[in-house]
Amino acid sequence: MLNTNIAVLVSGGGTNLQAIIDAEKSGIIKSGEVKLVISNNPSAYALKRAEQNGIKTEVITEKDTASFEKRLIAVLGENDIDLIVLAGFMRILSEDFTSKYDKRIINVHPSLIPSFCGEGFYGLHVHEAALKYGVKVTGATVHFVNEIPDGGEIILQKAVKVRKGDTPSVLQKRVMEQAEWKILPKAVETISKEISKGKSV
Ligand code: GAR
Numbered sequence: 001m002l003n004t005n006i007a008v009l010v011s012g013g014g015t016n017l018q019a020i021i022d023a024e025k026s027g028i029i030k031s032g033e034v035k036l037v038i039s040n041n042p043s044a045y046a047l048k049r050a051e052q053n054g055i056k057t058e059v060i061t062e063k064d065t066a067s068f069e070k071r072l073i074a075v076l077g078e079n080d081i082d083l084i085v086l087a088g089f090m091r092i093l094s095e096d097f098t099s100k101y102d103k104r105i106i107n108v109h110p111s112l113i114p115s116f117c118g119e120g121f122y123g124l125h126v127h128e129a130a131l132k133y134g135v136k137v138t139g140a141t142v143h144f145v146n147e148i149p150d151g152g153e154i155i156l157q158k159a160v161k162v163r164k165g166d167t168p169s170v171l172q173k174r175v176m177e178q179a180e181w182k183i184l185p186k187a188v189e190t191i192s193k194e195i196s197k198g199k200s201v
Pocket of ligand 1 (some may be wrong): 123
């Protein structure tokens with residue numbers, strides 16, 4: 001069976017990218033391999049993590065969506081990418097793009113979708129909104145990406161308790177540790193395995 005070639009798209013710190021790299025090393029991810037890390041932010045620390053692990057990187061900074069996605073499609077094609085993982089990627093992809101990669105793009109979102117998701121809900125804002133609402137349980141979701149922001153089919157979810165006195169950053173850290181860094185690698189393996197089956201001769 002041929003391995004699934006994975007591209008991870010990032011914008012910031014890249015702790016979810018790190019979780020994927022670690023899961024590949026420990027054998028949790030065995031059906032796929034991270035071949036490429038793409039960032040829309042040249043100073044993303046995630047790029048350093050990729051370099052430290054010998055993974056090829058690309059930076060795409062085009063401001064307008066059509067030029068950005070044209071370049072993205074070219075880079076994905078040149079590297080024979082089968083699966084695109086959005087791991088803290090802070091740009092919304094157009095329907096033009098997502099329809100070309102049906103069931104081939106997954107995203108991790110730091111809440112239990114359909115709560116606190118969609119446009120404007122990213123990073124710390126998600127946890128601020130959860131605390132403001134007063135939910136007692138939040139969590140993370142891994143889902144397929146389609147034309148609706150955070151609207152694609154859910155693959156995995158994990159709940160995390162909100163504690164008294166939580167600040168957005170304390171809650172963010174707990175959601176990452178207890179949910180995101182666990183369910184994202186798991187989902188990457190599940191989907192890679194599926195794709196690999198289709199690639200076998
Ligand atoms: C993560 O919490 C991720 O779920 C979130 O941004 C953070 C990125 O951290 N993504 C979104 O909010 C997307 N809507 P990381 O760069 O350390 O992985």
